[in-house]
Amino acid sequence: MIEISSVSRSYGAFKALDNASLSITKGEFFSLLGPSGCGKTTLLRMIAGFDTPTSGTISVDGQPMDGIPANRRPTNMVFQSYAIFPHLNVAQNVAYGLKRLRLPSAEEKRRVEEALAQVSLSGLDARGATELSGGQRQRVALARALVMRPKVLLLDEPLSALDKKLREQMQVELRRLQQAVGITFVLVTHDQYEALGMSDRIAVMFGGRIAQVAAPKEIYQRPVNRQVADFLGGMNFVKAEIVEENAASITVDTTGFGRVRTDKPQAFVRNGKAATLGIRPERLRVLWDDATSPHEVSGKVVDRHYFGEITHLIVEVPGLEKPLSVSETNNFGADDIPVGAPIRLAYDPDALVAMAD
Amino acid sequence: MTAARRLLTNWLPLYAALYIAFLYLPILLLPVFSFNTSAVPKFPLTGLTLKWYESLPHTPALLDAAWNSLVVGFAAAVVSTLLGICAARALTRYRFPGQRAASSLIMAPLVLPEIIVAVSLLLVLLQLGLSLSLFTVVLGHVLICIPYSVTVLTSGFEGFDRSLEEASTDLGETAFGTFRRVTLPMVAPAIISSLLVSFTISLDDFIMAFFLSGTDTTLPVYIWGQLRFAAKLPSVLALGSLLLVGSFVLLTFAEIMRRRAERRTRNTGGAFV
Numbered sequence: 001m002i003e004i005s006s007v008s009r010s011y012g013a014f015k016a017l018d019n020a021s022l023s024i025t026k027g028e029f030f031s032l033l034g035p036s037g038c039g040k041t042t043l044l045r046m047i048a049g050f051d052t053p054t055s056g057t058i059s060v061d062g063q064p065m066d067g068i069p070a071n072r073r074p075t076n077m078v079f080q081s082y083a084i085f086p087h088l089n090v091a092q093n094v095a096y097g098l099k100r101l102r103l104p105s106a107e108e109k110r111r112v113e114e115a116l117a118q119v120s121l122s123g124l125d126a127r128g129a130t131e132l133s134g135g136q137r138q139r140v141a142l143a144r145a146l147v148m149r150p151k152v153l154l155l156d157e158p159l160s161a162l163d164k165k166l167r168e169q170m171q172v173e174l175r176r177l178q179q180a181v182g183i184t185f186v187l188v189t190h191d192q193y194e195a196l197g198m199s200d201r202i203a204v205m206f207g208g209r210i211a212q213v214a215a216p217k218e219i220y221q222r223p224v225n226r227q228v229a230d231f232l233g234g235m236n237f238v239k240a241e242i243v244e245e246n247a248a249s250i251t252v253d254t255t256g257f258g259r260v261r262t263d264k265p266q267a268f269v270r271n272g273k274a275a276t277l278g279i280r281p282e283r284l285r286v287l288w289d290d291a292t293s294p295h296e297v298s299g300k301v302v303d304r305h306y307f308g309e310i311t312h313l314i315v316e317v318p319g320l321e322k323p324l325s326v327s328e329t330n331n332f333g334a335d336d337i338p339v340g341a342p343i344r345l346a347y348d349p350d351a352l353v354a355m356a357d
Numbered sequence: 358m359t360a361a362r363r364l365l366t367n368w369l370p371l372y373a374a375l376y377i378a379f380l381y382l383p384i385l386l387l388p389v390f391s392f393n394t395s396a397v398p399k400f401p402l403t404g405l406t407l408k409w410y411e412s413l414p415h416t417p418a419l420l421d422a423a424w425n426s427l428v429v430g431f432a433a434a435v436v437s438t439l440l441g442i443c444a445a446r447a448l449t450r451y452r453f454p455g456q457r458a459a460s461s462l463i464m465a466p467l468v469l470p471e472i473i474v475a476v477s478l479l480l481v482l483l484q485l486g487l488s489l490s491l492f493t494v495v496l497g498h499v500l501i502c503i504p505y506s507v508t509v510l511t512s513g514f515e516g517f518d519r520s521l522e523e524a525s526t527d528l529g530e531t532a533f534g535t536f537r538r539v540t541l542p543m544v545a546p547a548i549i550s551s552l553l554v555s556f557t558i559s560l561d562d563f564i565m566a567f568f569l570s571g572t573d574t575t576l577p578v579y580i581w582g583q584l585r586f587a588a589k590l591p592s593v594l595a596l597g598s599l600l601l602v603g604s605f606v607l608l609t610f611a612e613i614m615r616r617r618a619e620r621r622t623r624n625t626g627g628a629f630v
Binding site: 075 | 518520539
């Protein structure tokens with residue numbers, strides 16, 4: 001549906017986007033994830049037609065977009081500020097783009113009502129734009145874009161202005177809506193939970209470059225480098241040395257976890273013998289009493305942080321440079337483990353991921 | 358609290374009251390004497406009358422001057438607002454070399470002595486071979502109205518969320534359509550305010566009109582002419598009072614519209630429920 005080939009965008013000496021290539025398939029919920037300034041919004045605005053690539057081509061539905069202005073592209077956008085026209089009411093906002101199509105008034109009314117129903121705003125047609133809550137404004141922005149039946153819906157940080165509860169609720173609704181209408185969604189976000197929770201695939205971006213493109217689970221569990229791993233959540237990094245590498249797997253030696261053989265992540269680029277082994281804090285499990293596991297490490301609790309449903313334990317393991325961070329649910333009493341106590345941790349070798357240094 | 362501070366706190370309000378009285382009390386004398394039966398503006402008042410007002414519609418020269426003022430005011434308001442829209446839009450939307458200089462030059466007529474500007478303009482117009490008429494008065498008035506128009510319109514255009522225009526473009530609208538359907542309605546109150554302010558300034562202006570009008574005079578020039586005849590003074594006071602009330606109403610309305618424009622562009626965020 002969207003082909004981005006070697007697209008770069010420079011502002012003077014600053015490269016906002018550096019040779020990005022990406023292929024987004026039809027009907028996909030695709031997220032561009034990264035910290036601010038990584039180029040994700042620049043890329044989205046270039047797809048919409050508000051910015052022009054310095055080099056490279058973007059095509060939508062097989063059609064190159066070079067020279068096609070924003071008002072003639074088969075894309076519609078939900079703006080970060082929502083950009084609801086303050087001098088129009090809800091129905092007039094939603095009908096704004098339809099006016100140019102000169103539809104019969106009954107047809108126009110039907111499509112407006114259909115769009116409002118899709119975003120659960122039926123009955124609010126006559127409400128003034130300034131009398132809406134943040135969540136309602138977001139729904140109006142969605143309806144206004146969807147009513148145009150675009151081939152691609154672009155969403156620029158649509159949830160960032162909402163409070164936490166509403167944001168979580170809207171994540172579920174956006175996902176449901178995307179599946180209902182079947183339109184390709186491209187979402188820009190800096191929030192990894194948003195991207196993980198809604199997307200079919202995610203592109204993680206840093207400094208104008210695309211670091212990894214994969215499904216949420218793959219991105220989270222098999223990050224290609226420490227930067228991606230770090231951005232998507234906590235990760236314990238352990239120094240490793242590559243002893244064997246083939247097409248499908250990598251074998252590394254570590255202190256602490258011994259010799260480990262793991263699947264080779266996509267786009268793994270080897271850089272000498274040194275590598276890093278990573279494991280997420282929640283993939284380390286506390287072994288209580290006499291329980292044993294074929295894969296375990298032992299150490300000593302040096303610190304403890306309580307977070308309500310979970311507790312973070314900081315565990316010093318002999319031979320490891322840095323203590324391990326362990327995230328354990330509180331239903332077995334992890335919040336009562338005293339600092340200084342000896343502890344044994346179990347892990348699944350599949351949870352260990354080798355990353356290029 | 359120090360003694361000096363206490364002195365200030367006690368006496369500043371009195372100073373402020375005296376200051377305001379000095380500014381505005383003389384203006385209030387105008388309507389007071391316009392209702393006086395005596396032709397001499399002197400206290401005590403001799404009696405109340407409306408005869409000076411009644412005489413106004415029976416003075417053809419005055420009606421001509423009033424009509425001229427309306428025409429000039431309307432033309433100056435429209436032209437200075439149109440030019441002001443272009444300037445305010447450019448100043449608020451774009452960053453360009455010479456922006457500060459352009460902005461200062463637009464505002465310069467506010468602080469230039471008007472008589473100097475009027476004389477220079479007169480010289481230029483005569484050099485160009487233009488004969489003095491209401492048209493030349495309009496030119497002069499546009500010059501002095503533009504700073505006010507630009508100020509009012511800039512506050513209407515400022516804080517205008519750029520994504521509103523992008524959203525309109527994104528929904529398929531052309532640049533012109535976007536201006537007509539989004540930009541214009543949003544700044545409409547500022548435009549109305551600019552029209553009213555410019556009209557009022559043109560209506561009240563004497564110096565430009567005095568230098569640049571030919572045989573057709575505007576109301577302020579007519580009033581000035583009448584002041585030479587002591588017997589005409591009460592009618593002039595009556596006329597002046599009417600102008601005062603008219604200007605006051607127009608300017609109040611203009612300020613209300615300007616504030617509404619500001620609210621409209623600033624307050625695009627809704628209440629979070």
